[in-house]
Amino acid sequence: MAQTTPNHTQTVSGWAAHDSSGKITPYVFKRRENGVNDVTIEVLYCGMCHTDLHHVRNDWGITMYPVVPGHEITGIITKVGSNVTHFKVGDKVGVGCLAATCLKCEFCKDSQENYCDQVQFTYNGIFWDGSITYGGYSNMLVADHRYVVRVPDSLPMDAAAPLLCAGITVYCPMKDENLLDSAGEGKKVGIVGLGGLGHVAVKFAKAFGHHVTIISTSPSKEKEARERLGVDDFVLSTNKEQMQARKRSLDFILDTVAAKHSLGPILELLKVRGTLSIVGAPDKPMDLPSFPLIFGKRVVKGSMIGSIEETQEMMDLCGKHNITCDIEMVSTNNINEALDRLAKNDVKYRFVIDIASKSSNL
Numbered sequence: 001m002a003q004t005t006p007n008h009t010q011t012v013s014g015w016a017a018h019d020s021s022g023k024i025t026p027y028v029f030k031r032r033e034n035g036v037n038d039v040t041i042e043v044l045y046c047g048m049c050h051t052d053l054h055h056v057r058n059d060w061g062i063t064m065y066p067v068v069p070g071h072e073i074t075g076i077i078t079k080v081g082s083n084v085t086h087f088k089v090g091d092k093v094g095v096g097c098l099a100a101t102c103l104k105c106e107f108c109k110d111s112q113e114n115y116c117d118q119v120q121f122t123y124n125g126i127f128w129d130g131s132i133t134y135g136g137y138s139n140m141l142v143a144d145h146r147y148v149v150r151v152p153d154s155l156p157m158d159a160a161a162p163l164l165c166a167g168i169t170v171y172c173p174m175k176d177e178n179l180l181d182s183a184g185e186g187k188k189v190g191i192v193g194l195g196g197l198g199h200v201a202v203k204f205a206k207a208f209g210h211h212v213t214i215i216s217t218s219p220s221k222e223k224e225a226r227e228r229l230g231v232d233d234f235v236l237s238t239n240k241e242q243m244q245a246r247k248r249s250l251d252f253i254l255d256t257v258a259a260k261h262s263l264g265p266i267l268e269l270l271k272v273r274g275t276l277s278i279v280g281a282p283d284k285p286m287d288l289p290s291f292p293l294i295f296g297k298r299v300v301k302g303s304m305i306g307s308i309e310e311t312q313e314m315m316d317l318c319g320k321h322n323i324t325c326d327i328e329m330v331s332t333n334n335i336n337e338a339l340d341r342l343a344k345n346d347v348k349y350r351f352v353i354d355i356a357s358k359s360s361n362l
Helices: 050-056 157-164 166-176 198-207 219-227 240-245 308-321 332-343
Strands: 008-017 024-032 038-048 073-080 092-095 098-100 140-144 188-192 211-216 233-236 250-255 270-278 299-302 327-330 350-354
Touching: 008 140, 024 140, 024 332, 038 092, 038 157, 038 332, 050 332, 073 140, 073 157, 092 157, 098 140, 157 166, 157 308, 157 327, 157 350, 166 198, 166 250, 166 308, 188 198, 198 211, 211 219, 219 233, 233 240, 327 332, 332 350
Parallel strands: 188 211, 188 250, 211 233, 250 270, 270 299, 327 350
Antiparallel strands: 008 024, 038 073, 038 140, 038 350, 073 092
16 A cells, blocks of 8 residues: 555545556545645546556556556645635646656756746645555545646537647647747658647647648558648658658757657658657667767757646647547546557547536537
8 A cells, every 4th residue: 555644534436457468447545635825626537648658567667556647637626725826616727747846956946846846746645644545546636736737628628638748749839939820931841650749730830820740550540641630741651752852951850759760760850950859668778879960960859748838738728729638538447458459559649538527518
C-alpha cells in the first residue's frame, strides 16, 4: 500500500495497475482532505496517454505499484480551500502532469516549474506530505490550485482533456519557434508521427497559417491526413525517393514518435539552421548521426509539457480557435482493451475515459 498520512481520510474509487502485467482493475484508496491551497475536483473525463502505458507496464523501471494513471483530467470543482481566490465551486477545470514543485528555484520563480529539479507528477510522484500521488483514473481528485487550469466554456470537457498533456507537449516547442503568431510569415513545418500528439500539432500549425508536412511510416494515414486534417504534404519516411525530394525543405520539425528510430534521415529534411524538437520518449536511445547536424548547422532539442502559465495560455488559445483533440470515448470497463489498442497505435487519435458517465455538453 502506498504511503498515506493521517490527513488521507477520503475514500475514492479508481482504477489501478498492481504489477508489470499492466492490467487495470478497480481500486479503492484514500485521498487527502482539501487543504487551504487545494481544490477538490469531481473527475468527469481522463485522457489516456502513452505515458500511462509505460507506467502501468513499468517500461521505465520507476513505477510504484499500485499505480493509478491519468494526467489529462477535466472535471468540476466541488470544494475550494481558504487560500484559493481564482477558482470557485462549479468551475470547469483541468489538471495535467504537475502535482508539486519546490516553488523556490529559478525555474519555479520564472514560470518554468515543469523543469524544477523537485517536480512531482500527478501520478507515481511523491507529494509534499510524503504520500504517493494517484492520477485521474478515479472519480475524485484533490489538487493544489497552483497546478490547476481553467477550461474555457467553449470547449467540450471530453475533447479538451488530452490538451492537458498532448496539447501542451506540442504547444511549447512550437511557441519556442514563434510558430503561434498568426501575424507572422508562414513557415514549413514537419510533424513526425500522426497520433495523439501529432494530430494536435497539425491543428496548431494550420490555425496559424503554416505549410504542414506529415512524416510517417504508415501510408494508410495519408488520405486521412490530407482530407480530415488538411495537411499540405505527406512523406513516407521509408520511401527514399520521397525523402530525397524533400531535402532541405522544412524550417522546423516536431518529432512525436515514442518508438526508437534514427534522426539522421529526418534531419536531412531541415533547411540549413533548421530545428528538430523531440517530444516523443522512446524507451531506447535514438540514433543521432553527426553529419546531418554538422553539414546543416541544425539544432536538435527536447521539450516537455509546459508550465501552468503556458498551459492556461494554450487552453485559452484552443478556446479562441476551437482546437480540440479527436477522441474515442471508452468506458471504465474497457480501459484494458484501450491500453492494448494504444500499444498498437490503434486509436484516432486519443482515448478518453468517461469517468463519470456523463455527457460532455457542460
